[in-house]
Amino acid sequence: MAEPLLQVDNLSKNFGGIRASDALSLEVVRGELHAVIGPNGAGKTTLISQLTGLLHPDAGAIRFDGQDITQVPAYQRSLLGLARSFQITSLFLDLSVLDNVLLAVQAHQGHSFHFWKNARRDRDLRDPAMAALKRVGLTERAMQPAFRLNHGDHRQLELAMALAANPRLLLLDEPMAGMGPEQSARMVEMLRALKGEVTILLVEHDMEAVFALADRITVLVYGRVIATGTPQEIRANAQVREAYLGEQEATHG
Amino acid sequence: MIRKLNLRAVVIATLLAALLLLPLYTSLTGDRFALTLFTRIVILALAAVSLNLALGYGGMVSFGHAAFLGIGGYAVGILSYEGVGSGFVQWPIALGASALFALVIGALSLRTRGVYFIMIPLAFAQMAYYIASGLARYGGDDGLTLQNRSSFAGLINPSNKVQFYYLCLALLLGSIYLVWRLTNSRFGLAVQGARSNDTRMRAIGFPTYRYKLACFVISGTLCGLAGILLANNTDFVSPAIMFWTRSGDLIVMVVLGGMGSLFGPLFGAVALLFLEEALSRITEYWQILLGPLLLLVVLFARGGIDGLLKGARRG
Numbered sequence A: 001m002a003e004p005l006l007q008v009d010n011l012s013k014n015f016g017g018i019r020a021s022d023a024l025s026l027e028v029v030r031g032e033l034h035a036v037i038g039p040n041g042a043g044k045t046t047l048i049s050q051l052t053g054l055l056h057p058d059a060g061a062i063r064f065d066g067q068d069i070t071q072v073p074a075y076q077r078s079l080l081g082l083a084r085s086f087q088i089t090s091l092f093l094d095l096s097v098l099d100n101v102l103l104a105v106q107a108h109q110g111h112s113f114h115f116w117k118n119a120r121r122d123r124d125l126r127d128p129a130m131a132a133l134k135r136v137g138l139t140e141r142a143m144q145p146a147f148r149l150n151h152g153d154h155r156q157l158e159l160a161m162a163l164a165a166n167p168r169l170l171l172l173d174e175p176m177a178g179m180g181p182e183q184s185a186r187m188v189e190m191l192r193a194l195k196g197e198v199t200i201l202l203v204e205h206d207m208e209a210v211f212a213l214a215d216r217i218t219v220l221v222y223g224r225v226i227a228t229g230t231p232q233e234i235r236a237n238a239q240v241r242e243a244y245l246g247e248q249e250a251t252h253g
Numbered sequence B: 001m002i003r004k005l006n007l008r009a010v011v012i013a014t015l016l017a018a019l020l021l022l023p024l025y026t027s028l029t030g031d032r033f034a035l036t037l038f039t040r041i042v043i044l045a046l047a048a049v050s051l052n053l054a055l056g057y058g059g060m061v062s063f064g065h066a067a068f069l070g071i072g073g074y075a076v077g078i079l080s081y082e083g084v085g086s087g088f089v090q091w092p093i094a095l096g097a098s099a100l101f102a103l104v105i106g107a108l109s110l111r112t113r114g115v116y117f118i119m120i121p122l123a124f125a126q127m128a129y130y131i132a133s134g135l136a137r138y139g140g141d142d143g144l145t146l147q148n149r150s151s152f153a154g155l156i157n158p159s160n161k162v163q164f165y166y167l168c169l170a171l172l173l174g175s176i177y178l179v180w181r182l183t184n185s186r187f188g189l190a191v192q193g194a195r196s197n198d199t200r201m202r203a204i205g206f207p208t209y210r211y212k213l214a215c216f217v218i219s220g221t222l223c224g225l226a227g228i229l230l231a232n233n234t235d236f237v238s239p240a241i242m243f244w245t246r247s248g249d250l251i252v253m254v255v256l257g258g259m260g261s262l263f264g265p266l267f268g269a270v271a272l273l274f275l276e277e278a279l280s281r282i283t284e285y286w287q288i289l290l291g292p293l294l295l296l297v298v299l300f301a302r303g304g305i306d307g308l309l310k311g312a313r314r315g
Helices: A044-052 A074-080 A097-106 A124-133 A149-165 A181-194 A207-213 A231-236 A240-252 B002-029 B032-057 B064-082 B087-111 B114-136 B161-184 B187-194 B198-203 B206-232 B244-257 B264-282 B286-300 B304-313
Strands: A006-015 A019-027 A033-037 A059-064 A082-084 A169-173 A201-205 A216-221 A223-229
Touching: A006 A124, A019 A033, A019 A044, A019 A059, A019 A181, A019 A223, A019 B002, A019 B087, A033 A044, A044 A082, A044 A124, A044 B304, A059 A181, A074 A082, A074 B198, A082 A149, A082 B032, A097 A124, A097 A149, A097 B187, A097 B198, A124 A181, A149 A169, A149 A181, A149 A207, A169 A216, A181 A201, A181 A207, A201 A223, A207 A231, A216 A231, A216 A240, A216 B087, A223 A240, A231 A240, A231 B206, A240 B304, B002 B264, B032 B161, B032 B187, B032 B206, B032 B244, B032 B264, B064 B206, B064 B244, B087 B114, B087 B187, B087 B206, B161 B206, B187 B198, B187 B206, B198 B206, B244 B264, B244 B286, B244 B304, B264 B304
Parallel strands: A033 A201, A033 A216, A082 A169, A169 A201
Antiparallel strands: A006 A019, A006 A059, A216 A223
16 A cells, blocks of 8 residues: 555643543545544544644654654645644635635735735636635635625535645544534535545544545544544444444444 | 616716816816815825725724824925925835834734734824924924925926826825725735634734735825825925824724725715815814714714615625
8 A cells, every 4th residue: 555645653642631642643545535533532623733733742743745744833734735624614704705715725825925916817816716616516605705604605615715725635623513414414425526536534523424434434532543444344343332332323333 | 786886886986077077167166175175185085095905904903094194294394394395305205204114013013903903003103293293393383384395397286286186186096096906916815814814814824914014014105195295285294194083084084985995985085074074064063963973884884885885785
């Protein structure tokens, strides 16, 4: 198998006495959708924050495409091709939907001291932005102010902004959070379409979605990896059942 | 929707036509007062356009923009007093001084947030006010009378009222065009993104501080230009030009006209100065009438006059 796109080695992070990451290791293979699951407080968000550079690990290393990025600051990681969608949507609400995505594209095209040329007509910005909006099905709402969209569409717009940066690895932090069943189903469809094109690390509570989408699943408990494998392997893993999936899932599965 | 849109276009076209034809009207009727009033309106509209760039597009509530009026005005006044009458020398120096002052105020104030951001430009403006009051050589409190308006080697004669009016109008329209280009550029998009959600902007890799600072400097320089014109218009400059209430007037114009709208500051300046004229004929205490009117605008017409003209498009 080729070299993994993301390699996490023995990552450790303590908050006071709590081990949020405990010698955590995992590998994300190119082209796969890799899901991370675990009960509340398992350290999933801490892991994502260390991957994006918002938190710095106490020990361990993160390698992205062969390069050690453990000490690389957040904004540079985003320039390297690591894009993140936020768990809590953080959009430019009073700007248009298109402007939101334009800014995400613009962030990756060098400095913005261009004072004269119309950015909204600049094909270098507009084409990738419109392509990203098309991906998530928001083309027709491009000119509306972002505050007009509903919660589900806000999440889609978040995803479009992450995609617009042309990432090599997409980190999705609970993209279905707060969504109704219909919106969740739409998001699952979209992620299925994205699969294979871009490597995805998905942190998600919605088990149905995770087992439907993931090529590989890593289970975290108290900051430690207790199992990694295909959905079938994880379903069959006794330790996982005991720690996490519980009786309910076991009987269904 | 289309009709509403046209209403706005019609109002803008009418206003611009009126501004362009005004000298014709005054020469036919001999109404010199109208020309004086409108020159003033045009100059203050330019100041409001400059403030709108920082306040409306950049979200920087500068409660000290009148300082730039003073710096532009005093640069012209002092140079003229010292025997430098050429506009080709006066104006670049005045603009440079405004830009430098904006750079200093912006660099300090943009490190702070919220009410502190408002206080720092205000403090600097008041400081400039008191420094000007203390300049005994240049008239101190009483101000400084310009011996001559800026001269442009015979190209334009600012002492001719009609020529000066057109000069001001051309600069106003030029600055509106400049703001239009700026706000639609990548730079403008970055500035508006920073206004909308600064944290997110930094998270996706924008060093927002430098874009906001650049925006503030451009805004301050444009306001300095308005100061140059104001001093030339009245042949006089005094500390009162940068008193804090004057900064307040500029904010009122921007809010009244519509923050972050291209023609809003022009609407605001025309409306405010007209109201001032009209209401002060009714009563000496015209501000008592103006206050509630502004309150209504803030409460019921968030987008100001421009927002009302756009009408149904938003609501």
